Amino acid sequence: MWHYYPEHYMFSYQLVRILAQSHFGGGEFNECLEAASRIKPGDFESFHQSWNLEGDMVLAEAEQARAEGRLLSARATYLRAANYFRMAEFFQVPTDPRKNETYGKGVKAFREAAALMDHPPRRVSIPFEGQEMTGYFFEVPGQQHGPLVIMFGGLDSTAEELFFGPYEMLNERGISLLILDGPGQGESLRLRNMLTRYDYNVPATAAFDWAIENLDVDPKRIGIMAVSMGGYMAARSAAFEHRFRACGIWSAVYNYYDVWAKRPDNHPLSSVLCHIVGVENMAEAREKLTQFTMKDVVDKIQCPTYISHGGDDRQVPVAQAQAMFDELTCEKYLNITPADSTGSAHCHVDNMTKVLPLFDWMQQQLTK
Template sequence: MWHYFPEHYMWSYQIVRMFSQAHFGGGEVNEILEAAGNITLGDTDSFHNAWMGMGNRSLAVANEALDKEQIETARAAYLRASNYIRTAEFFLQPDDPRKIPTYLKGVESFRKGAEMLDNPPRAVEIPYENSFLPGYFFEVPGKKDSPLVVMFGGLDSTAEELYFGPAQLLKERGIALLAVDGPGQGGALRLNHIPSRYDYNVAGTAAYDWAIQNLDVDANRVGIMAVSMGGYMAARSAAFEPRFKACAIWGAVYDYQSVWSKRPDNHPLAKILQHVVGAETMTEARQKLDLFNLKGVAEKIIMPTYIIHGEDDRQVSVENAYNLYNHLTCPRWLKIVPKSSPGSAHCQVDNVTETYEMYDWLKLQLNA
């Protein structure tokens, strides 16, 4: 993976992540490079300010275009702005007074842009315990009883972000998407104060039940998919919800505790992890992660399962993919993007085209 900041992998990763979404309207290459150029290495405020500045600039373009009834230009600028602002929020600490306003501004920008799409997504609220999980339903226009993929993001993803790639790639293949902020993600965490949980299948089943009761989809052609830390969530959901017909794991996580055992307490994502799992300290967070593993769980998955993982993944080692694959007893597929190849980084942000085979696999499994 190319590093904009050779000394800072995590910041470089976020820039490459933006590049991977630019193709789908989540940014413009030269705007991304300009924002990156305004970041001072080691200065987290400069990271926030650089992306917020670019987000505000895109919003100004969008608002001016909307005033002139230039819908296509406004739509594209609102969507770019939403992703820049999402990135601006990324490293803000949970108690930073800028965090929630930044998050809300990004969501608002996304919704303004999305409502101008030819087929706007439907914002949804999935009942969950005494609250709800927010999300979006991206339908396949003109297709009744369509197949559906329920998708969760990762540790730091939002449901809005899943438009920039997954929603569009699935739609091209005739598959609808229910993008969900699960426990510990997006609005479920920030607004509804719902932390993550090891038994993520509770959220997976809630999403499945709501979908078949409220959406025009085929209950017998519903798959589960997730990315990054979501690789654990998808597998856990599949293991305890046999009504899913296929499981796509975009970055495997067999044992999340082992992932964090190699990271120091001052890791750039440490405060995010504490917030996600509802822990006051890293010691408490690590204790909670003891249950976040698929030992004795992977064997319960019965539906066809596809895993893709990069051999150069510096966040979650490729051993997680091999461990999960070796413990599966269902029909299984494993794609390892080879070392030093484009796409070998975490979740293929360095070459998202390596994931297209996964979407083709879903099309086949769900008979789209």
């Protein structure tokens, strides 16, 4: 993976991540490099300030384009602004009062863009344990009773971010997409304090039930997919919800406790982890994570399952993918991008084309 900041991996990774999303409208390369050039490596406040500034500047361009009736340009510009605000919010600690404000700016910009799309997504709200899970339904235009993928992100990720890549890669393969902020993610966490949970099959089943009751989709052609920490969520969901036709794991997580066991207490995402599991310190967080394991669970997965993982993943070691694969007893596929190749970083962000075989496979599973 390319390191813009040789002395700071996490900052470099986030830059590579948004550059990858730029292929799908989530940024413009030179705007991203402009923002990156203002950041002092390791300085989280400068990271926020620079990306927030970039977001504000691009948002102003979007507003001007819309006012002048240049709606195609406005749509594209709102999308970039939305993702820049997501970056600005990323490392902000949950106690920072600006975090939800920045998050809200990004969501608003995304929804302004969505309203200008040729086929705007449907905003959805799924009742769940007295609250709601919200997200977006991107339907393949003109399709009736077609296949669907239900998708979650990872850690505290946002539904809006999953537009940049999965939407295009699935819709153009004839598969509609339901993107959700599950427990511990996006609106569910930031606005409703809905904490993450080890039994992610419960919200996944709620999403499945809601989809077949409210969307024009084929209940026998619904897949589950998730990315990063979502690799655990997707696997857990498929293990206990056997109506899923296929399971796509975009970076496997076999044991999330092991992922965090050797990370320092002051890891850049420690405060976020504590927040999503609802504890005060890392000792308590690690104790919570002992439940987040696929040991003695993997073999319950019955549907065909595909794992895609980077061989040089510094966030979730490739051994986690191998452990998951080895214990699968269903029809299974493993795609490891070699460590000496682009695309070998976490979630293939350093070359998103390396995840295309997973989407091709999902097409084969759900559209045949």
